[in-house]
Amino acid sequence: MRIVAEHLTYTYNERSPFEKRALDDISLTIEEGEFFGIIGHTGSGKSTFVQHLNGLIRLPSSRKHFHPKKPKRGQPAPPAPVLKVGEFDLCDRRTDFRALRRSVGMVFQYPEYQLFAETVKEDVAFGLKNFAEKKDRPRAEEIETAVREALAAVGLNAAEVGEKSPFDLSGGQKRRVAIAGVIVTRPEVLILDEPAAGLDPLGKREIMELLHELHRTWCKTIVIVSHDMDEIAENCTRVAVFKDGTVPYVATPKELFSHAEELYALGLDIPLTAKLTAALARRGIAIDCDFTTEDFLAKVLALKKGGAS
Amino acid sequence: MKDVAFGQYYPADSFVHRLDPRLKLLFLIAFITAIFLATDFYGLAACAGVLLVIVLCSRVPLGKVFRAIRGILFLVLFTAVIQILFNHGDKAYWGGPAVYWEWKIFAVTQEGIVLAIFLVLRLALLVMCSSMLTYTTTPVALTDGIESLLTPLKWLHIPVHVLALVMNMALSLIPVLTGETERIMNAQKARGADFETGNIFRRIKAIVPILIPLLVSSIDRAEELGNAMDSRCYRGDIKRTKYKKLRFGWRDLIAFLLGAALVTGVVLLRVYVGGIL
Numbered sequence: 001m002r003i004v005a006e007h008l009t010y011t012y013n014e015r016s017p018f019e020k021r022a023l024d025d026i027s028l029t030i031e032e033g034e035f036f037g038i039i040g041h042t043g044s045g046k047s048t049f050v051q052h053l054n055g056l057i058r059l060p061s062s063r064k065h066f067h068p069k070k071p072k073r074g075q076p077a078p079p080a081p082v083l084k085v086g087e088f089d090l091c092d093r094r095t096d097f098r099a100l101r102r103s104v105g106m107v108f109q110y111p112e113y114q115l116f117a118e119t120v121k122e123d124v125a126f127g128l129k130n131f132a133e134k135k136d137r138p139r140a141e142e143i144e145t146a147v148r149e150a151l152a153a154v155g156l157n158a159a160e161v162g163e164k165s166p167f168d169l170s171g172g173q174k175r176r177v178a179i180a181g182v183i184v185t186r187p188e189v190l191i192l193d194e195p196a197a198g199l200d201p202l203g204k205r206e207i208m209e210l211l212h213e214l215h216r217t218w219c220k221t222i223v224i225v226s227h228d229m230d231e232i233a234e235n236c237t238r239v240a241v242f243k244d245g246t247v248p249y250v251a252t253p254k255e256l257f258s259h260a261e262e263l264y265a266l267g268l269d270i271p272l273t274a275k276l277t278a279a280l281a282r283r284g285i286a287i288d289c290d291f292t293t294e295d296f297l298a299k300v301l302a303l304k305k306g307g308a309s
Numbered sequence: 310m311k312d313v314a315f316g317q318y319y320p321a322d323s324f325v326h327r328l329d330p331r332l333k334l335l336f337l338i339a340f341i342t343a344i345f346l347a348t349d350f351y352g353l354a355a356c357a358g359v360l361l362v363i364v365l366c367s368r369v370p371l372g373k374v375f376r377a378i379r380g381i382l383f384l385v386l387f388t389a390v391i392q393i394l395f396n397h398g399d400k401a402y403w404g405g406p407a408v409y410w411e412w413k414i415f416a417v418t419q420e421g422i423v424l425a426i427f428l429v430l431r432l433a434l435l436v437m438c439s440s441m442l443t444y445t446t447t448p449v450a451l452t453d454g455i456e457s458l459l460t461p462l463k464w465l466h467i468p469v470h471v472l473a474l475v476m477n478m479a480l481s482l483i484p485v486l487t488g489e490t491e492r493i494m495n496a497q498k499a500r501g502a503d504f505e506t507g508n509i510f511r512r513i514k515a516i517v518p519i520l521i522p523l524l525v526s527s528i529d530r531a532e533e534l535g536n537a538m539d540s541r542c543y544r545g546d547i548k549r550t551k552y553k554k555l556r557f558g559w560r561d562l563i564a565f566l567l568g569a570a571l572v573t574g575v576v577l578l579r580v581y582v583g584g585i586l
């Protein structure tokens with residue numbers, strides 16, 4: 001499913017002293033099959049944007065009592081926002097938002113805090129039961145199978161943890177269970193808000209590997225919000241940079257991280273590989289890599305070999 | 310959830326906002342006394358006038374103050390209906406019969422209608438003046454004020470500071486909890502939870518996935534907070550200094566005189582004029 005957003009604007013607590021413009025005329029397209037990254041300083045509107053994508057934040061035109069604002073006299077009418085996720089038109093209030101949420105899975109920041117059920121299995125099955133149509137409720141065996149597969153997909157053994165209370169697991173395990181609870185309905189698009197936040201380096205790597213595995217098998221499109229530039233450089237096909245509710249840059253990691261100055265100006269960092277490349281460039285050694293560790297090392301080693309011969 | 314106007318700070322820089330919270334509390338008590346002492350529409354009008362002046366001085370939008378009534382709308386309507394249906398008085402305030410309709414224990418009378426209007430106004434004024442206090446005073450200032458006013462209880466060995474601390478924490482946790490509730494609700498909605506449709510039992514059942522994570526994290530947070538206070542050697546029972554000292558200034562004096570004048574005025578009205586009720 002292709003995600004198209006045009007002229008998206010969102011204000012929290014409109015017309016109150018706490019008014020806060022979180023998104024300001026954003027336009028962004030995410031193609032099907034991408035592993036899309038979203039970066040930006042804290043408070044730049046990343047979470048607000050991704051919550052639009054499965055209708056948790058509704059566009060005004062999709063709400064029940066919608067009256068389009070009259071433009072002020074002498075000013076052109078602001079362009080109408082567009083938000084489409086595959087076939088779903090999120091500007092239309094007739095859209096089936098339940099079906100949308102079924103095909104756009106959303107993993108919030110620190111998802112382990114949403115666990116509630118008595119056993120891991122029950123918690124993972126929650127979404128499955130909710131999205132089931134009234135007419136053909138899934139049979140117990142079907143649920144059992146789906147839950148087992150979802151747990152296996154996040155690297156957990158249903159026989160081992162399935163009957164445990166989710167509150168008795170470790171932090172990393174809890175997060176896996178929470179992700180399993182979202183992917184159990186096999187969403188086509190999976191959105192994750194800082195999936196690796198607060199994990200140790202190994203845990204981070206494992207989560208990212210898990211996402212790649214999901215990308216290959218279950219979810220065609222993956223969108224992650226992240227503060228970790230190495231993670232972005234390593235994994236993403238394209239990156240959008242958010243700044244105060246706008247998107248100044250959308251580029252591949254390769255293009256983006258060769259512009260270190262611009263990123264520094266936004267209060268963002270660049271990955272270690274980009275720093276090393278820049279340091280080498282200052283000594284007159286130019287390396288043209290895409291800033292993944294693998295490519296960087298390959299290029300450096302090739303250079304070394306070439307220099308030796 | 311966000312529509313609950315009652316008890317929310319409205320930030321603005323105004324005379325009323327800067328008043329000493331202790332004075333505002335006392336003023337509120339005086340104001341409420343005045344509202345209860347007022348037995349006629351003149352008294353209520355005086356209170357409403359003073360309230361209007363306060364609202365205008367505070368730069369809180371009038372609409373916001375009126376919206377505070379919504380919280381008790383049901384109570385107001387209930388009171389009005391009861392008054393109108395069950396009052397059997399026979400006073401006639403205007404032309405026509407004093408009793409319009411009567412059936413068994415029910416009756417619609419002129420007196421009932423007048424009393425209903427009076428009670429509705431009284432309730433509305435009560436809520437509006439109380440919400441003015443919370444609109445113009447931060448929760449922290451409010452608890453400081455309450456603690457200071459309750460100082461006499463310390464002599465009876467009642468741990469006032471502990472009560473104040475508990476109140477302060479509860480108040481400061483409200484926005485945290487509402488934010489967290491919203492987050493968890495969103496997370497469960499993303500998993501297809503439905504809080505809006507279905508009968509009452511389904512809806513109660515739907516709350517469980519919100520309530521449990523909320524409870525778990527609240528307990529965690531309480532424990533962390535306790536540990537943090539312990540590790541900083543917090544003790545409530547020794548004399549603590551304040552970051553922001555309360556000070557009584559000329560503004561407060563003016564407000565004090567105004568409040569005193571209002572109560573005296575209403576009492577005089579009651580004694581000498583008698584009123585229409």
Ligand SMILES: Nc1ncnc2c1ncn2[C@@H]1O[C@H](COP(=O)(O)OP(=O)(O)OP(=O)(O)O)[C@@H](O)[C@H]1O
Binds near residue numbers: 022041042044045048
């Ligand atoms: N529920 C809310 N009510 C009011 N304002 C909000 C709310 N959520 C976010 N905001 C404000 O909107 C702006 C954008 O917030 P958002 O959560 O989208 O940022 P973010 O880019 O995800 O930041 P972070 O990296 O810290 O998660 C912030 O300034 C924030 O203060």
Ligand SMILES: [Mg+2]
Binds near residue numbers: 046047048109193
């Ligand atoms: Mg965020």
